[in-house]
Amino acid sequence: MIITIDGPAGAGKSSIARRVANELGFEFLDTGAMYRAVTWGVMQRGIAWDDVESLVEFADAARLIWQDDRIYLDDQDISEEIRTPQVTSHIRYLADPPKIRERITAQQRRIATGRDIVTEGRDQGTEVFPDAHCKIFLTASPEERARRRQRQLAEKGQVITVEEILASQNQRDLEDRMRPVGRLRAASDAIVVQTDGMSPDEVRGEVLRLVRECV
Ligand code: C5P
Numbered sequence: 489m490i491i492t493i494d495g496p497a498g499a500g501k502s503s504i505a506r507r508v509a510n511e512l513g514f515e516f517l518d519t520g521a522m523y524r525a526v527t528w529g530v531m532q533r534g535i536a537w538d539d540v541e542s543l544v545e546f547a548d549a550a551r552l553i554w555q556d557d558r559i560y561l562d563d564q565d566i567s568e569e570i571r572t573p574q575v576t577s578h579i580r581y582l583a584d585p586p587k588i589r590e591r592i593t594a595q596q597r598r599i600a601t602g603r604d605i606v607t608e609g610r611d612q613g614t615e616v617f618p619d620a621h622c623k624i625f626l627t628a629s630p631e632e633r634a635r636r637r638q639r640q641l642a643e644k645g646q647v648i649t650v651e652e653i654l655a656s657q658n659q660r661d662l663e664d665r666m667r668p669v670g671r672l673r674a675a676s677d678a679i680v681v682q683t684d685g686m687s688p689d690e691v692r693g694e695v696l697r698l699v700r701e702c703v
Pocket of ligand 1: 497519
């Protein structure tokens with residue numbers, strides 16, 4: 489059984505998907521981490537960002553393993569390395585070309601084969617698992633998402649203004665909405681959950697209620 493949770497950056501998809509998976513005894517897949525891992529690998533090898541052929545070749549050969557909430561590239565655990573701003577700002581070179589998405593999509597389907605899984609990303613309900621049993625599109629206004637992100641960072645001791653977060657988040661949303669294949673959008677049969685003004689517990693409760701109705 490497959491449950492997809494798509495939505496824009498900072499909508500809280502990962503934490504909600506993880507909690508829903510725990511409650512249902514399903515596995516959880518963070519597909520953003522896969523794009524990040526391949527991006528990190530390209531940076532390590534110094535492949536030029538505009539050398540699409542080499543990028544495709546690398547994405548093809550990359551052995552991505554997602555296990556117990558950790559991501560491995562060719563057996564190396566890079567779960568922390570993939571979260572840097574440098575990785576984030578280069579992901580589009582891997583997420584834009586349809587040929588590379590094809591490879592990563594194939595890996596996502598392979599990971600989900602034979603499993604009960606909650607998978608989160610941008611295109612899970614539209615391109616990767618169009619026949620998923622349950623599709624959620626989790627979203628909130630850009631301002632609300634930026635405020636939440638600022639609070640999270642402040643808890644980790646990182647001081648950054650809401651305006652700065654909003655600027656980079658808007659840029660990422662724009663890139664994610666514009667790509668030719670796998671762009672950020674709700675599937676026509678997805679349930680849209682607009683989370684402005686809801687606490688994390690309320691969002692979790694609502695998503696669980698919706699998911700339980702369709703599983
Ligand atoms: O979810 P996260 O912020 O980690 O995703 C990082 C980036 O990876 C997104 O901004 C998007 O460009 C790309 N991505 C994608 N398709 C997915 C998941 C992530 O293109 N299914």
